[in-house]
Amino acid sequence: MRILDRADAPSAPSERYVRPPQQERSRQSMERILDAGAGLLADGGWSTFTVEGVSRQAGVATASIYQRFGSKEGLFGAIHDRHLIDFAHAVDDAFDLAVLPSAPPADGVREVITRLGELFETHGELGGVCMLNSHRVPEHGAYGAYVMAAVKDAVVAALLHYLPEDAGVRRSLGREDRAAICYRMAHSTYADYATFHRAPEQRREVGWDTLRREVAAACSAYLLSAPL
Template structure:
């Protein structure tokens, strides 16, 4: 089972006492909501204080800067995402009766996983462009998901028609993820407005993945 990366040094742990913990939770919830609404550059600690109904002193008792607070929010978000991404394979497995239906289901579940977390992943991926802590944690989590999916599909190695199953499975994961991420606007300041039929995109990517893996390639001219 994939595990979320350990929090970087300096990331505050939740306090144990009830009142302090409640204040901390309001602080973190407010910071995440502001991150989704405005992006990492669009709010200040005073906004977290106002929205979370916590004093600015309480924030500085836990975090030395807004950057450190955002990294702590990212750590919490990644805990949720890493827990949820372990269910991609379980849900796909429950929907499939063959290797072909398995890869179609995995691609579909991968798309749904990304869509369900798109609001918070979008600003975090923008942040990752210049924040190495966020970048490293995101990369580790992505690699864990890719390894988990590849292991499941390669358990059916004998059914894969592609001459290089390991490469083919890696390519399916990479290309499917990239297509979904682009459609969801990851790395963009704002979500894209309309355009592609999301259900059709998932079906098309699943069909292409199945054909790439399980249809024999044509002979070279």
């Protein structure tokens, strides 16, 4: 079942305070606002994210933005929620067990970790800004925690899809625990890179392709190498 279709899936907090558009023109205007805000956040972080800047980028009056979202924080909360929804849908599509390719264990593990890296390359910069500023909208925290826990479950299930049943034999940790550790290693590496790779003091020479390849190889070695 898809992440946001589960019985325990909470509603996005912004649904409680953002007035939904009723007409197509209003829906298009709202999407322009959210797109403009997401772009400013991803490009420059919180300091460049202003209602006035979003207004200029989206071609929508400042008063209309305040009327719909209430405040800068309310607009950020709506962007935060939309990012999580988009990320959840992308994870559902990438790690659907029914469509994962048939492959030997090592190739399968690398495929899963590579796909996770591709998602972070696409969604990670905005996700990093949302994570760093989530304290500004604390009521959205539980929603983010639910989505990211479900993302972990989906990736771990995909890893287990390729991991042999006897892969945990003679190890102190079983298959599920080691798949979860593998996810955490990949997630933390990709999230850190997506969040900070533009910062001059942390600029990396390595690109996304190299990073994905190295992380995928490390995870495959960890999961499938002989017990220590």
